[in-house]
Amino acid sequence: MATSLRERKKAKTRRTIQEQALRLFAERGYEATTVEQIAxxxxxxxxxxxxYFPTKExxxxxxxxxxxxxxEIVRQPAGLSPLPAVRAAFRAAFHELSPEELEQTLFRAKLSLSVPAVRVRTAEGLFTTIDGxxxxxxxxxxxxxxxxxxRTFVGAVMGAMLPAIFSWVEQDGAKPLPDLVDEALGYLEAGLPI
Structure with a gap:
């Protein structure tokens, strides 16, 4: 979280850029929107x-x-084994997001799956998520x-989450993402029964 006035101003500018970009993408389409228009x-x-953003993607x-x-993962009680701790952390993290943030996340996920250049950047970003x-x-x-x-544990978690995110996008957010992710991690925790 931004604490100093300068950090808060930078966070506000960053948020404004992203909000305006997403608004323009929704109105004009990703490809038809330029960085100059966003600026x-x-x-x-x-x-x-x-x-603030090295590329349009x-x-x-x-x-x-x-x-x-x-x-949230680090904050979970020490007695929880890794998978229940990760599930609890995801629930807690999603609880922090407002409905507007979840709606924005859905739109961003749709762009990530439909725009090839954004899809590539999303895939590159997964490595950072995996490391974290x-x-x-x-x-x-x-x-x-x-x-x-x-690494195998984190790969399994990501492997369970990605189809949940894909389903969320395909269903246009009909079922809440936190429920889909929790369900997917629940299958993983149960040993992937089919």
Whole structure:
């Protein structure tokens, strides 16, 4: 969380850029919207846009959810084994999001699945998410974050989550994402019964 006035102003500018970009993408389409148009709508210069988002794709892909999730994983009671701790952390992290944030996340997910350039950046971002989850799980367990056990565990969690996200997008958010993710992690926790 931004604490100093400068950090709060930067966070507000970043949020404004992203909100204006998503609004323009919804109105005009991703490909038809330029960085210059986003900058103008955000009342900044194009060079300022690039100080906050290295590429147009990043305005869709970047968010603050990974740090929130990682903090929630670390915060879970020490007695919880890794998978119940991750499930509880996801529930707690989703609880922090407003309905508007979830709606924005759905729109961003739709763009991530439908726009090839955004899809590539999303896939690249998954490595950062995997590293963050591995670090949090390792911190809780005392294991090395690069160990095969931690990496396999995080891979299984991500493998369960991705189809939940795909279903959420395909169903246009009909079933809440937190429920879909919890259900998917529940299958994983139960040993993947079919």
């Amino acid at each position: 103008e709508a955000s009342e900044i210069s194009p060079s300022t846009f690039f100080r 990043d305005v869709v892909v970047q968010d603050d959810y990974d740090p929130l999730l990682i903090a 989850l591995a670090q949090a799980v390792a911190e809780r367990s005392g294991a090395d974050q690069d160990s095969p056990a931690v």
